[in-house]
Amino acid sequence: MGKKHYKRKLRNYLINKEVQLKIVITNLVYMVIIIIITLAVLLWPLLNDMFFSNNLDVQYQAAQTFLTLIKRLFPAVGLMFILIFVHQILITHRICGPLVNFTHTFKKIAEGDLTRKIVLRKGDYLSEECEKINTMIDSLSRFIANIRNSHEKLVSVLEEAMAKVKDQDARIKIEEALNIVKQEALQVKEYLSIFRIKNNKKTD
Secondary structure, eight states: OHHHHHHHHHHHHOTTHHHHHHHHHHHHHHHHHHHHHHHHHHHHHHHHHHHHOSOHHHHHHHHHHHHHHHHHHHHHHHHHHHHHHHHHHHHHHHHHHHHHHHHHHHHHHHTTBOOOOOOOOTTOSOHHHHHHHHHHHHHHHHHHHHHHHHHHHHHHHHHHHHHHOOOHHHHHHHHHHHHHHHHHHHHHHHHHTTOBOOOOOOOO
16 A cells, blocks of 8 residues: 555656656766766875875775775765755656646647636746736637627627618618628637637626
8 A cells, every 4th residue: 555655656746757757867967977076086096096006005095095985975975866866856846747737728728728727736836937828818818708799799780780771672782791791700700619718707
């Protein structure tokens, strides 16, 4: 049970496994390079004494010091690797989580669904970008709603105009012209029908 719970928790933190592990591995590689360079600089005097000194006592003391340092450094380096790995997973989790959320929202927008909003978890990054995207969605929703309202008014005006025409000949000509306009309006309605927006009308 505990093992399954651990795997589930780890999977929750690896939201975008490919991206997160790529970032973590890249950072760890850089860290390894830095550690190797640092150790080389620190240990070079000892290595120089061990391999190039003609004095056996100096070689012995250098070797003893080298072994002592290695015994102390390796556990510290290992612990540092673990801490940095965990830290990188947490950091990338807080970045990739919002990015995955953004991706799903963009897909919904592409499908015409403007009802979805981005909601970040506590501690997630990219909160400013989230607010801007949500503001954009609100603006698009209002824009589409205004177009729909204008369309409904246009159709209503056309129908009223056609109903008021009494002269038969004039009515036929006006009907032909109005039908063309109405067809265009219906086409606009068809285009607008792909969008889903939140209904902000208050109900009593």
